[in-house]
Amino acid sequence: MKVIADICIVPIGVGVSLSEYIAACEEILDRDGLKVDLHAYGTNVEGEWRLVMDALRLCHEKVHAMGAPRISTTVKLGTRSDRDQTMRDKVESVQKRLQDLQS
């Protein structure tokens, strides 16, 4: 089962600067078989469900190992059984509608 996910990992108890932890997670998510796209409030990830979930678990383990005693993560998970859809498809589909609206 393929999934398009949006992952936002928030380490708690390590002060206000979180970029060091997020970068470590980016390295983990950017693995063979996954497409990733960092944005200002999380990271889009596309790939096989198990690969995405394994990477997510590794992120939690890594952030704890880096010293964060507590983590609160928000994840969105989109799956479809009707057809294949990529992250790029989703964005382009909305952008095309926007052009129609504005023309």
Added chain:
Amino acid sequence: MKVIADICIVPIGVGVSLSEYIAACEEILDRDGLKVDLHAYGTNVEGEWRLVMDALRLCHEKVHAMGAPRISTTVKLGTRSDRDQTMRDKVESVQKRLQDLQS
């Protein structure tokens, strides 16, 4: 690694009444090793990371099998390396503070 999760599964393309799908997921989540607590906008789940994630995957597979072509799920995942904490601990901790505030 233990996790306290909050899972909100939204089947798309099956009309506005979703309770049939949510109930099927409740059955899946309420398995050995997991504690569940249904609320008005999701379900709290407590247990081993792998058990929670396996159950979540089974939910997606079940909801697709029931006829939903598309699913968008929002999950919150809380892990701690400093100490063990249950769902009940979290609620009681806030309620105790509230009593202090109001006394």
Added chain:
Amino acid sequence: MKVIADICIVPIGVGVSLSEYIAACEEILDRDGLKVDLHAYGTNVEGEWRLVMDALRLCHEKVHAMGAPRISTTVKLGTRSDRDQTMRDKVESVQKRLQDLQS
């Protein structure tokens, strides 16, 4: 417009114990016109959109005033134009389906 919301406020930069901040928000959310229900990973809130949003803003202002330099909040917002639905309706609807499944 009525909304059923689920609000999870995470103060950042104040250590790992967050219950003091959450309790202060519970006090703010539990106001005239809103129904609230605390669970292990957030708070369900039901009421008029503007009342809910005003309360949410007051929560952020309060948590900053209590000393948190940074806050990351996750909110789910459910609205319906087809019919009125309460938090209790939503839970009972799923529980009734569960009973049907298990009988």
Added chain:
Amino acid sequence: MKVIADICIVPIGVGVSLSEYIAACEEILDRDGLKVDLHAYGTNVEGEWRLVMDALRLCHEKVHAMGAPRISTTVKLGTRSDRDQTMRDKVESVQKRLQDLQS
């Protein structure tokens, strides 16, 4: 109070193709005073809290007016009292860390 938000609006009861509704919301969010950035699982929005919240409400009203009887939206809201931070700052901060990790 400035906020960086991530907004994901899911219309329910209108079939599986949602891009028409998302595009209409993009038009609403892309207003004076707000910076927006569409990604594959939502839209980042940066601006004054009240402007963002007013736009979000207009999105719900618009999507209902377009025929969706039910909407479930997930929003993340980040505020800071310690310093000003833009969406671009957040992404660049992580990218800089990534370069350090990989050099």
